[in-house]
Amino acid sequence: MMKETNIHSQVTSTIAGDDGEAVAKSEQNAKKTVPEKPNEGLEKPADAGWYxxxxxxxxxxxxxDSIRINLNHNHVWFDYWIPKVKVVYIDKRSNKRKVKEKLFLSTFIFCNVSPRQLDKIRFRSDVYKMLTMPGQRKIYQIPDQVVANYRYFVENDEEPVTAAPVPLKKGIKVRVVAGSMKGVEAYVQSYNGKKAVIGSEIKYISGATLTISRNLLEVVEEG
Known part of the structure; x- marks a missing residue:
């Protein structure tokens, strides 16, 4: 059963922009020739990564969506992920439980694309910047497995997940052995009786934690 989820929104400070009005006209033209389905007829490049x-x-x-439309129009494969969670709430009018999606991390678009296409994204008028590692100019590429693990945390329907605004403190590495998150690896944050708080993070961006039964965890030997 889906549980009610408490979300602590993460808002990144940004500067004022034009929100893409400068690309609106070209986007309308691109829509006329863009494939009906995302990336239809396009092959994912071997060097595609997450930015x-x-x-x-x-x-x-x-x-x-605007980025995808324009890149697909130019025969460029592009996929994206915007972290969202399903939230259970009580509708005041009907007094019934309903489910809606809510942003988990605001201002971030996780872009899966070839590094050769990054300039076509970062120089758009509606994109403030592409994230880089602290003190470096090179755009930060997130390993595929890191994104996959983090995505499992955010999108799981069994346990409520909370955004952590700072990097997670490292502890014992564990693996989930059953349930919808089977195979996901994470680090233990704390124990509380039969429950454990485990976390996953994307460096320099955010962490995510959830509470899970200790019986569903096994220790991962590192060495």
């Missing part, structure tokens, strides 16, 4: 674009809050999906 993060920072945009105006509450404009993530619109801008991500």
């Amino acid at each position: 993060v674009a920072v945009v105006r809050v509450n404009c993530e999906t619109r801008i991500a």
